[in-house]
Amino acid sequence: MTELTRRSILAAPALLRAQSREERLRVAVIGTGNRGAFLLGHLLELSGAQVVAVCDILPDRADRAATMVAKKGGQARTFTDYRRLLDEVKDLDAVVQATPDFTHREVDIAVLERGLHLYAEKPLALTVEDCRAVRDAARRAKGIMQVGFQLRHDPARAAAMRWIRDGKAGRVLQCHGMRHGGDLPRDIPWYFDKTKCGDIVVDQGIHILDLFRWAIGRPPARCYGEGGTALFVDDPPGRTVMDHYSAIFEFDGGEQINFSHHYFDPPGFTGIQERVFLSGGAVDLIRAEFQPRTSRERMKLEVPDAGQDATRMSLAAFLENVRHNRRPLNDVESAYEATLVALMATRAIYEKRIVTWAEMEA
Numbered sequence: 523m524t525e526l527t528r529r530s531i532l533a534a535p536a537l538l539r540a541q542s543r544e545e546r547l548r549v550a551v552i553g554t555g556n557r558g559a560f561l562l563g564h565l566l567e568l569s570g571a572q573v574v575a576v577c578d579i580l581p582d583r584a585d586r587a588a589t590m591v592a593k594k595g596g597q598a599r600t601f602t603d604y605r606r607l608l609d610e611v612k613d614l615d616a617v618v619q620a621t622p623d624f625t626h627r628e629v630d631i632a633v634l635e636r637g638l639h640l641y642a643e644k645p646l647a648l649t650v651e652d653c654r655a656v657r658d659a660a661r662r663a664k665g666i667m668q669v670g671f672q673l674r675h676d677p678a679r680a681a682a683m684r685w686i687r688d689g690k691a692g693r694v695l696q697c698h699g700m701r702h703g704g705d706l707p708r709d710i711p712w713y714f715d716k717t718k719c720g721d722i723v724v725d726q727g728i729h730i731l732d733l734f735r736w737a738i739g740r741p742p743a744r745c746y747g748e749g750g751t752a753l754f755v756d757d758p759p760g761r762t763v764m765d766h767y768s769a770i771f772e773f774d775g776g777e778q779i780n781f782s783h784h785y786f787d788p789p790g791f792t793g794i795q796e797r798v799f800l801s802g803g804a805v806d807l808i809r810a811e812f813q814p815r816t817s818r819e820r821m822k823l824e825v826p827d828a829g830q831d832a833t834r835m836s837l838a839a840f841l842e843n844v845r846h847n848r849r850p851l852n853d854v855e856s857a858y859e860a861t862l863v864a865l866m867a868t869r870a871i872y873e874k875r876i877v878t879w880a881e882m883e884a
């Protein structure tokens with residue numbers, strides 16, 4: 523791990539320190555649905571931010587967000603058009619974007635071109651071309667861009683990743699992940715439309731794939747996958763997203779990612795697993811545990827800030843990164859690669875063939 527990324531992780535607790543009113547960053551939240559309201563709730567608990575504006579194309583959602591701000595003693599202007607917000611709110615420092623995936627390219631580029639700092643929800647975009655457009659806009663931008671891969675800031679996973687990246691467990695051989703659960707939330711229709719969410723690798727599997735790519739330290743060379751809709755056929759009506767897939771990624775150093783993701787797990791049966799197998803043993807990212815190859819004793823890794831919410835840690839890190847002009851741990855470059863990894867698996871599954879990184883980047 524570079525000194526920069528290590529410092530970003532270690533700096534996170536300092537974020538919770540009290541800050542004077544003048545030091546607070548003026549922030550707007552664009553998209554105040556399910557995720558936006560969650561992000562807003564955390565922002566309102568962090569002393570480094572002052573939420574001055576909220577925006578949603580649905581006026582009742584913007585109003586509900588403004589009420590959340592008012593309940594914490596603040597005042598936020600409401601908008602239904604983010605472009606008006608960007609034009610009219612003066613002295614804005616940063617935007618938190620939580621709009622549906624198919625809008626990310628447009629909203630993110632508008633915010634970056636306005637010279638503001640941006641915390642943008644994942645994925646970066648839904649096509650390679652659009653991902654590149656957002657990444658290039660972020661490279662040109664005055665502000666920093668941090669992407670909603672908050673698991674990088676989850677205290678247990680961050681501790682496990684430090685252990686791996688510091689070489690304490692040897693070299694990575696294989697990452698093995700499972701994300702088995704119930705179906706997507708029925709009250710959010712765009713999640714079921716692959717043209718709007720990019721399908722379930724890009725919208726959901728991406729978090730764990732991002733961690734695994736990070737553990738290995740470079741993008742995969744090849745991917746193959748199989749998937750489809752086994753249980754939730756046309757359920758809800760018009761559904762175009764899969765309900766399961768498995769994907770295998772191969773890396774030039776011989777490492778592998780083996781990932782299985784489905785929505786027909788009976789309650790509590792398997793759940794989520796994120797495991798990295800290395801030459802010296804294996805690491806459970808979620809539990810921050812190391813099982814050495816040479817002993818039956820499992821080691822609990824030291825976890826600073828244990829129990830803190832990953833999203834809160836990520837937002838707090840964002841405020842500190844803006845303040846000190848630091849490169850985020852979940853920066854646009856890593857988000858670009860994570861999104862391409864997910865697009866690569868989706869292409870392999872749809873086209874039933876091995877897809878190479880070279881063709882993704884071509």
Ligand SMILES: NC(=O)c1ccc[n+]([C@@H]2O[C@H](COP(=O)([O-])OP(=O)(O)OC[C@H]3O[C@@H](n4cnc5c(N)ncnc54)[C@H](O)[C@@H]3O)[C@@H](O)[C@H]2O)c1
Binds near residue numbers: 553577603645670710
């Ligand atoms: N990081 C995570 O763990 C995580 C978790 C859940 C969702 N997300 C991401 O957050 C984003 C939002 O997801 P959600 O579950 O909150 O969906 P949602 O549909 O509940 O919320 C999206 C909101 O954006 C509004 N909106 C749509 N277009 C807009 C526009 N042009 N300008 C302003 N507002 C607009 C919608 O009216 C809606 O209220 C997605 O990108 C999703 O992938 C991330």
